[in-house]
Amino acid sequence: MANSKPKLNIGLIGTGFMGKTHTFGFAAANRVFDLPYDLVLRAVADRTDELAAAAGAEFGFETSTGDWRSIIDDASIDVVDITTPNALHKEMALAAIAAGKHVYCEKPLAPLAADAIEMAEAAEAAGIRTQVGFNYLCNPIMILAREMIQSGELGEIRSFRGVHAEEFMADASNPGGFRVDPAGGGAFADIGSHALATAEYLLGPITAVMGDFVTAIKERPDGKGGTRQIEVDDIGRAFLRFENGASGNIEASWIATGQEMQHDFEIYGSKGAILFTQERLNELRYYNASDPEGRRGFRTILAGPEHPPYGRFCVAGGHQLGFNDLKAIEVQGFVQAIAGERPEPFNFRAGARIMTVIEAIATSSKARAWMEL
Numbered sequence: 507m508a509n510s511k512p513k514l515n516i517g518l519i520g521t522g523f524m525g526k527t528h529t530f531g532f533a534a535a536n537r538v539f540d541l542p543y544d545l546v547l548r549a550v551a552d553r554t555d556e557l558a559a560a561a562g563a564e565f566g567f568e569t570s571t572g573d574w575r576s577i578i579d580d581a582s583i584d585v586v587d588i589t590t591p592n593a594l595h596k597e598m599a600l601a602a603i604a605a606g607k608h609v610y611c612e613k614p615l616a617p618l619a620a621d622a623i624e625m626a627e628a629a630e631a632a633g634i635r636t637q638v639g640f641n642y643l644c645n646p647i648m649i650l651a652r653e654m655i656q657s658g659e660l661g662e663i664r665s666f667r668g669v670h671a672e673e674f675m676a677d678a679s680n681p682g683g684f685r686v687d688p689a690g691g692g693a694f695a696d697i698g699s700h701a702l703a704t705a706e707y708l709l710g711p712i713t714a715v716m717g718d719f720v721t722a723i724k725e726r727p728d729g730k731g732g733t734r735q736i737e738v739d740d741i742g743r744a745f746l747r748f749e750n751g752a753s754g755n756i757e758a759s760w761i762a763t764g765q766e767m768q769h770d771f772e773i774y775g776s777k778g779a780i781l782f783t784q785e786r787l788n789e790l791r792y793y794n795a796s797d798p799e800g801r802r803g804f805r806t807i808l809a810g811p812e813h814p815p816y817g818r819f820c821v822a823g824g825h826q827l828g829f830n831d832l833k834a835i836e837v838q839g840f841v842q843a844i845a846g847e848r849p850e851p852f853n854f855r856a857g858a859r860i861m862t863v864i865e866a867i868a869t870s871s872k873a874r875a876w877m878e879l
């Protein structure tokens with residue numbers, strides 16, 4: 507029987523790592539959730555016709571193009587989804603907004619806070635809906651962690667430690683591609699943005715930062731047989747003060763040898779503590795300080811149907827969600843926001859806020875001084 511829901515036509519720009527992940531997200535969300543629209547993989551763009559056609563066939567898009575502007579000009583497309591290198595997000599998003607499309611864009615929204623704010627303002631003026639790809643916030647275990655903090659279960663929150671570390675740039679012979687483009691931001695903008703989004707999602711606004719950015723690998727191959735000087739940070743760290751009185755520290759590194767996906771946090775409150783590591787994304791370690799003496803210790807809470815929306819994927823606990831499922835949950839929130847059923851879960855304004863905090867950390871690192879936000 508034909509699907510009677512109105513169609514929401516998707517135009518994807520960029521078919522690399524994230525392009526594929528977003529496609530999984532759309533395909534799964536269409537089936538796992540009872541969405542207000544039927545999501546249609548309408549058109550896909552990449553740098554050349556060949557790249558776009560190959561991905562279009564593999565991912566199941568109806569049409570493909572080597573010119574991303576065709577996606578913007580296609581009147582049938584409702585949502586433009588941007589999964590291209592960081593420095594390209596702004597131009598593509600502003601063009602999509604000007605054409606009246608809803609826009610889904612990967613993080614960092616734009617490497618410079620002023621650009622990200624311009625994008626948020628344009629979206630608000632146009633009245634379209636937006637979403638930034640902070641998929642880790644869509645984890646049912648992350649939602650549980652926030653509930654435990656906000657309900658007072660952990661008492662007064664005193665301390666936060668956060669890290670997003672990976673090793674994909676640790677090899678100095680890796681040219682680095684778009685990630686070492688000074689216009690694209692460094693490690694803190696690229697992956698520290700995830701860690702900061704998690705910090706503010708869980709604890710609320712950060713009010714002051716003291717940063718330290720380091721370029722550890724100062725020279726990389728330029729891809730043309732020579733070398734080039736690297737300006738962007740490989741490691742960024744910051745001390746943080748939160749509006750709720752907590753203090754914290756955060757680290758972003760893309761040269762953390764051996765680390766595949768360390769998106770981790772530790773939160774310590776007066777009544778308990780929680781620990782999380784993304785490589786075990788279905789688990790939350792919980793310490794309850796009121797357990798009787800001799801019985802205290804961290805226990806592991808396993809994600810299950812009692813942690814929505816886990817149950818939409820699987821009726822049994824412990825069977826585990828994966829990274830692509832988080833994208834499906836992200837898509838669900840965005841599509842519901844487009845239908846007016848809920849506020850946007852993480853819109854361009856929220857994405858711009860993260861870039862504002864990162865810029866303050868970068869400025870603080872240069873000035874060797876605390877910065878108020």
Ligand code: NAD
Pocket residue numbers: 519520521522523524525551552553557574589590591592594612613614639640641696
């Ligand atoms: P990638 O290099 O794997 O893919 C980028 C794609 O964009 C490629 O297919 C490339 O050919 C295409 N592209 C480049 N220039 C283009 C142009 N002018 N027109 C059309 N297509 C073009 O990169 P990636 O790892 O998928 O990263 C893409 C974005 O996603 C970045 O902003 C990155 O920061 C973000 N990202 C987010 C997460 C997450 O967990 N949310 C993870 C990785 C990357």
